[in-house]
Amino acid sequence: MKNVKLAVIYYSSTGTNYQLAQWAEQAGKDAGAAEVKLLKIAETAPKEAIAENKDWKAHLEATKDVPEVSLKDLEWADAVIFSAPTRYGNLPSQVAAFFDTTGGLWFTGKLANKVVSGMTSAQNLHGGQETTLLSLYKTMHHWGAIVAAPGYTDEVLFAAGGNPYGVSVAAGKENLPDKVRKAVVHQTERTLQLAGWIKSGNTQK
Amino acid sequence: MKNVKLAVIYYSSTGTNYQLAQWAEQAGKDAGAAEVKLLKIAETAPKEAIAENKDWKAHLEATKDVPEVSLKDLEWADAVIFSAPTRYGNLPSQVAAFFDTTGGLWFTGKLANKVVSGMTSAQNLHGGQETTLLSLYKTMHHWGAIVAAPGYTDEVLFAAGGNPYGVSVAAGKENLPDKVRKAVVHQTERTLQLAGWIKSGNTQK
Amino acid sequence: MKNVKLAVIYYSSTGTNYQLAQWAEQAGKDAGAAEVKLLKIAETAPKEAIAENKDWKAHLEATKDVPEVSLKDLEWADAVIFSAPTRYGNLPSQVAAFFDTTGGLWFTGKLANKVVSGMTSAQNLHGGQETTLLSLYKTMHHWGAIVAAPGYTDEVLFAAGGNPYGVSVAAGKENLPDKVRKAVVHQTERTLQLAGWIKSGNTQK
Amino acid sequence: MKNVKLAVIYYSSTGTNYQLAQWAEQAGKDAGAAEVKLLKIAETAPKEAIAENKDWKAHLEATKDVPEVSLKDLEWADAVIFSAPTRYGNLPSQVAAFFDTTGGLWFTGKLANKVVSGMTSAQNLHGGQETTLLSLYKTMHHWGAIVAAPGYTDEVLFAAGGNPYGVSVAAGKENLPDKVRKAVVHQTERTLQLAGWIKSGNTQK
Numbered sequence: 001m002k003n004v005k006l007a008v009i010y011y012s013s014t015g016t017n018y019q020l021a022q023w024a025e026q027a028g029k030d031a032g033a034a035e036v037k038l039l040k041i042a043e044t045a046p047k048e049a050i051a052e053n054k055d056w057k058a059h060l061e062a063t064k065d066v067p068e069v070s071l072k073d074l075e076w077a078d079a080v081i082f083s084a085p086t087r088y089g090n091l092p093s094q095v096a097a098f099f100d101t102t103g104g105l106w107f108t109g110k111l112a113n114k115v116v117s118g119m120t121s122a123q124n125l126h127g128g129q130e131t132t133l134l135s136l137y138k139t140m141h142h143w144g145a146i147v148a149a150p151g152y153t154d155e156v157l158f159a160a161g162g163n164p165y166g167v168s169v170a171a172g173k174e175n176l177p178d179k180v181r182k183a184v185v186h187q188t189e190r191t192l193q194l195a196g197w198i199k200s201g202n203t204q205k
Numbered sequence: 206m207k208n209v210k211l212a213v214i215y216y217s218s219t220g221t222n223y224q225l226a227q228w229a230e231q232a233g234k235d236a237g238a239a240e241v242k243l244l245k246i247a248e249t250a251p252k253e254a255i256a257e258n259k260d261w262k263a264h265l266e267a268t269k270d271v272p273e274v275s276l277k278d279l280e281w282a283d284a285v286i287f288s289a290p291t292r293y294g295n296l297p298s299q300v301a302a303f304f305d306t307t308g309g310l311w312f313t314g315k316l317a318n319k320v321v322s323g324m325t326s327a328q329n330l331h332g333g334q335e336t337t338l339l340s341l342y343k344t345m346h347h348w349g350a351i352v353a354a355p356g357y358t359d360e361v362l363f364a365a366g367g368n369p370y371g372v373s374v375a376a377g378k379e380n381l382p383d384k385v386r387k388a389v390v391h392q393t394e395r396t397l398q399l400a401g402w403i404k405s406g407n408t409q410k
Numbered sequence: 411m412k413n414v415k416l417a418v419i420y421y422s423s424t425g426t427n428y429q430l431a432q433w434a435e436q437a438g439k440d441a442g443a444a445e446v447k448l449l450k451i452a453e454t455a456p457k458e459a460i461a462e463n464k465d466w467k468a469h470l471e472a473t474k475d476v477p478e479v480s481l482k483d484l485e486w487a488d489a490v491i492f493s494a495p496t497r498y499g500n501l502p503s504q505v506a507a508f509f510d511t512t513g514g515l516w517f518t519g520k521l522a523n524k525v526v527s528g529m530t531s532a533q534n535l536h537g538g539q540e541t542t543l544l545s546l547y548k549t550m551h552h553w554g555a556i557v558a559a560p561g562y563t564d565e566v567l568f569a570a571g572g573n574p575y576g577v578s579v580a581a582g583k584e585n586l587p588d589k590v591r592k593a594v595v596h597q598t599e600r601t602l603q604l605a606g607w608i609k610s611g612n613t614q615k
Numbered sequence: 616m617k618n619v620k621l622a623v624i625y626y627s628s629t630g631t632n633y634q635l636a637q638w639a640e641q642a643g644k645d646a647g648a649a650e651v652k653l654l655k656i657a658e659t660a661p662k663e664a665i666a667e668n669k670d671w672k673a674h675l676e677a678t679k680d681v682p683e684v685s686l687k688d689l690e691w692a693d694a695v696i697f698s699a700p701t702r703y704g705n706l707p708s709q710v711a712a713f714f715d716t717t718g719g720l721w722f723t724g725k726l727a728n729k730v731v732s733g734m735t736s737a738q739n740l741h742g743g744q745e746t747t748l749l750s751l752y753k754t755m756h757h758w759g760a761i762v763a764a765p766g767y768t769d770e771v772l773f774a775a776g777g778n779p780y781g782v783s784v785a786a787g788k789e790n791l792p793d794k795v796r797k798a799v800v801h802q803t804e805r806t807l808q809l810a811g812w813i814k815s816g817n818t819q820k
Contacts, residue, residue, distance in 0.1 A: 044249065044302065088311075089343035089540075089574070093301035097249065100298045112768050113809075124572025130499075130540035131343055131575075137762070138294035138336055138749070142779045144766025146809065147752075151759025153727050162534025164499070164757045165541075194728075194761060197816025198809065294745075294779070317563050318604075329777025335704075335745035336780075339548070342557075347574045349561025351604060352547070356554025358522050367739025369552045369704075370746075399523075399556060402611020403604065454659065454712065498721075499753035503711035507659065510708045541753055548704035548746055 001189075001196035003203075006033045007077035009069050010084060011041040011094045014055040016121045016171040017083040018063060023181050024081045024119070027188035037077075039069035041084070041098045071102065075110050079195035080145075081188060082136055083119040085171065086128030090135050099139055112144035113202065115195035117187055121171040129161075129168035137165070148194045156182040206394075206401035208408075211238045212282035214274050215289060216246040216299045219260040221326045221376040222288040223268060228386050229286045229324070232393035242282075244274035246289070246303045276306065280315050284400035285350075286393060287341055288324040290376065291333030295340050304344055317349035318407065320400035322392055326376040334366075334373035342370070353399045361387040411599075411606035413613075416443045417487035419479050420494060421451040421504045424465040426531045426581040427493040428473060433591050434491045434529070437598035447487075449479035451494070451508045481512065485520050489605035490555075491598060492546055493529040495581065496538030500545050509549055522554035523612065525605035527597055531581040539571075539578035547575070558604045566592040616804075616811035618818075621648045622692035624684050625699060626656040626709045629670040631736045631786040632698040633678060638796050639696045639734070642803035652692075654684035656699070656713045686717065690725050694810035695760075696803060697751055698734040700786065701743030705750050714754055727759035728817065730810035732802055736786040744776075744783035752780070763809045771797040 006028040010021035021038060028036035043050070043060060050056050074080070084095045091099075105111050118136040122128045137147050150157055151164045160167060160183035167183045169176055211233040215226035226243060233241035248255070248265060255261050279285070289300045296304075310316050323341040327333045342352050355362055356369045365372060365388035372388045374381055416438040420431035431448060438446035453460070453470060460466050484490070494505045501509075515521050528546040532538045547557050560567055561574045570577060570593035577593045579586055621643040625636035636653060643651035658665070658675060665671050689695070699710045706714075720726050733751040737743045752762050765772055766779045775782060775798035782798045784791055 044298075045305070049306070087301065087305055087344075088347035090295065090301065090304075090340055093249075093298050093305045096292065096295065096298035096301040099295075100250070100292055101254070106293075106767070109768065112766060124568065124574075125535070126539050126571045126573035126575075126578055128343075128347070128540070128574075129536050130538070131544065134541065134749070134753070135295050135340055135343075137752070137756075138333075138340075139292075141752075141762075141764040142293035142333070142766055144764070144768040144779070147756075147762040147764075149756040149759070149762075151727060151757055152721070153724065153759040158534065161536045163536030164534075164538075164759070165536075168536055193816075194813065197813045201808075201812025201815055311562070314563065317561060329773065329779075330740070331744050331776045331778030331780075331783055333745070333779075334741050335743070336749065339544070339746065342547070342551075343544070346547075346557070346559040347561055349559070349563040349574070352551070352557040352559075354551035354554070354557075356522060356552055357516070358519065358554040363739065366741045368741035369554070369739075369743075370741075373741055398611075399608065403607045405611055406603075406607025454708075455715070459716070497711065497715055497754075498757035500705065500711065500714075500750055503659075503708050503715045506702065506705065506708035506711040509705075510660070510702055511664070516703075538753075538757070545705050545750055545753075548743075548750075549702075552703035552743070 001192035002032050002034060003199050004033050004078045004192050004195045005076055006036045006079045006192060007039055007073055008081045009039050009041060011092055013059060015059050016169060017085055019176055020083045020119045020167065020184055023184040024188045027185040028192060031189050031192050033192055037073060038066060039073055040066045041094050042068045044094050044097050069098065071105055074102065075105055077114060078199050079115045079191050081117055081191055086120055086122040086132040089128040089131040091132060106143060113198060114145045115148050115191055115198060116140050116145045117148050117150065117166055117191045119167040121169045123171055125170050129163055130165055133165035148191050150187045150190060153190060154186045156186050206397040207237050207239060208404050209238050209283045209397050209400045210281055211241045211284045211397060212278055213243050213286045214246060216297055218264060220264050221374060222290055224381055225288045225324045225372065225389055228389040229393045232390040233397060236394050236397050238397055242278060243271060244278055245271045246299050247273045249299050249302050274303065276310055279307065280310055282319060283404050284320045284396050286322055286396055291325055291327040291337040294333040294336040296337060311348060318403060319350045320353050320396055320403055321345050321350045322353050322371055322396045324372040326374045328376055330375050334368055335370055338370035353396050355392045355395060358395060359391045361391050411602035412442050412444060413609050414443050414488045414602050414605045415486055416446045416489045416602060417449055417483055418491045419449050419451060421502055423469060425469050426579065427495055429586055430493045430529045430577065430594055433594040434598045437595040438602060441599050441602050443602055447483060448476060449483055450476045451504050452478045454504050454507050479508065481515055484512065485515055487524060488609050489525045489601050491527055491601055496530055496532040496542040499538040499541040501542060516553060523608060524555045525558050525601055525608055526550050526555045527558050527576055527601045529577040531579045533581055535580050539573055540575055543575035558601050560597045560600055563600060564596045566596050616807035617647050617649060618814050619648050619693045619807050619810045620691055621651045621694045621807060622654055622688055623696045624654050624656060626707055628674060630674050631784060632700055634791055635734045635782065635799055636698045638799040639803045642800040643807060646804050646807050648807055652688060653681060654688055655681045656709050657683045659709050659712050684713065686720055689717065690720055692729060693814050694730045694806050696732055696806055701735055701737040701747040704743040704746040706747060721758060728813060729760045730763050730806055730813060731755050731760045732763050732781055732806045734782040736784045738786055740785050744778055745780055748780035763806050765802045765805060768805060769801045771801050
């Protein structure tokens with residue numbers, strides 16, 4: 001996986017998915033990926049909505065220096081790990097807005113064969129943790145990306161909730177437990193490993 | 206169904222879903238709904254993106270007088286027919302952005318028991334016509350809405366492609382055929398009828 | 411809802427969904443449904459597979475007197491609550507086998523307008539609790555049934571895991587907690603209430 | 616892809632998916648896969664049901680010599696192409712019954728990292744062509760398989776309906792057109808290529 005360029009692309013309003021994304025970033029570096037970028041999806045919510053929510057406003061301020069993802073980043077990446085909360089079982093509009101700008105890359109085949117996996121959060125225990133990831137994977141199928149959901153490929157996944165579609169949590173005020181971090185590390189390593197194999201093959205052809 | 210307030214809520218970039226929505230509006234009026242509102246979801250795409258697409262720009266201009274849907278409209282409605290194109294098997298970010306503002310209504314139970322169904326379009330024949338409607342219905346389940354997909358409840362549905370999740374078309378430059386209009390009429394009448402029964406029951410309890 | 415005939419149709423291999431179904435049956439009776447039937451879906455697994463699993467074999471024996479669901483039962487019901495475990499995010503083959511026999515009813519429109527909701531279980535916390543119910547609802551859309559997922563229409567749902575698509579549990583050896591039973595009661599009452607309104611409307615038309 | 620063992624696993628009641636599977640088999644051989652097996656999923660429907668349907672009975676007889684897929688075949692394969700018709704937007708019970716027997720392989724990690732894609736058919740134009748493939752991919756995610764849907768990775772896919780989740784057709788009496796065959800060839804080659812890269816990587820590690 002030393003040949004793999006990894007983009008960890010996240011949207012977070014109050015920090016949960018930023019935490020998951022940071023863990024994936026660290027795991028990517030620890031695993032020896034060629035390059036790892038932690039990239040946030042631009043906030044598109046109205047300023048008034050954000051102003052009414054203290055935690056949201058604080059998180060936006062706290063992460064103002066995290067670079068925003070661009071289409072160039074997406075084209076650059078061999079592997080992508082997405083992390084975003086649910087919105088009624090679907091992806092947040094911020095993520096959708098970013099995806100809606102990728103038509104040019106899609107049309108010219110630049111999104112095919114990237115290896116992808118996703119992570120998510122919801123307020124309730126079963127508030128869209130599964131269904132949101134499947135919405136992500138629908139878009140990935142349209143892109144011609146290669147979906148490498150973790151399944152049950154490592155023991156650490158069971159302890160973290162056993163979501164075969166990707167790491168997921170119930171969001172709240174508390175810090176996420178270390179067992180979740182371990183699952184993120186596994187998912188990241190797996191995504192990188194598959195991307196490395198595919199990139200090697202694709203280069204040698 | 207004479208007691209039912211129907212909102213036809215659509216997003217359209219170049220007119221296909223506007224056409225579907227207009228047919229649903231007309232069908233609602235013809236069926237004798239108490240009140241019918243045709244409402245567009247606000248455009249949230251960057252101006253530069255729209256400027257680059259002649260058809261998109263023209264449609265935006267042509268529909269500038271169609272009222273934008275508000276949260277009050279959503280609260281007001283007994284029945285809702287949504288119409289929106291696919292974006293990679295999911296809903297457009299414009300629709301997601303609107304749904305993301307409904308948290309207050311959701312939290313206070315104002316979205317429960319509305320009777321809903323959806324319509325959609327894609328560029329390809331199988332470009333998300335089915336999966337986009339199921340993404341819509343996920344959100345509806347979270348709302349506690351009552352999903353009244355048409356299934357195969359009328360002969361006219363077969364001629365229009367037989368999409369049991371809702372009327373769908375392959376978008377293009379051509380006018381949509383009348384067999385699609387007939388399917389929209391049936392779906393609208395069915396949605397209204399179910400909403401009428403539920404409203405009558407809910408009022409008498 | 412005193413006019414509603416309710417079928418609680420379940421498949422269970424070791425008892426979890428039988429418990430959920432029994433709670434729904436009791437809730438239906440307590441709510442004053444016209445008639446309530448608890449019906450099991452026939453076992454279709456090879457005898458050798460069952461023989462190798464002590465719990466499965468014991469459950470099959472313990473429930474041998476529960477009547478097997480027939481097509482007549484399905485036609486008879488105004489409301490149906492399904493309960494079945496996940497199999498890799500999809501419905502068990504036993505349930506699929508039953509659904510595969512319903513073509514005649516479907517073709518003659520006998521499955522339309524039934525009000526339905528579902529319950530499920532998985533071994534892991536996020537092992538298909540959400541996605542299995544959405545597979546059920548796909549079939550229901552094809553039937554023209556009316557999907558009345560609970561959403562977040564009552565406080566008791568949050569305590570039971572907050573699965574908006576239907577009550578769900580992580581199956582195991584332990585007894586299911588009472589908070590799950592309360593969620594089942596709510597889901598059953600909601601399904602009955604909607605079915606009652608729809609039946610009243612449908613009869614008066 | 617010369618190192619790849621490909622299993623084309625299908626269920627067909629009247630021949631459409633058998634045709635798709637035969638095309639995939641041929642494409643696999645033409646592409647130089649190490650070995651290609653065409654395997655049918657065992658019929659589990661009641662004999663009376665089959666007896667009532669002349670076409671079903673004839674197809675069963677006509678394919679009696681096609682080997683039935685076993686768990687050993689599944690373990691053996693590096694790449695799998697599945698083909699099966701829809702049943703109300705979900706997989707047929709025959710396929711589900713086969714998947715329900717894979718618990719032992721799953722539990723011991725033998726299903727992970729296989730590269731998979733799917734094909735399907737429905738009677739209507741939009742009768743589950745998209746949603747059935749997503750049900751298949753749910754199971755694949757649980758297995759830890761690598762989902763390589765075709766997306767829009769070749770021009771031939773557009774002509775065949777542009778289903779990004781996999782080749783799909785509206786089943787009927789007519790022969791399937793050659794444009795569908797071309798899409799099957801592309802999907803097969805793509806699945807093989809990705810599987811070849813992953814196998815090479817996995818072997819060298």
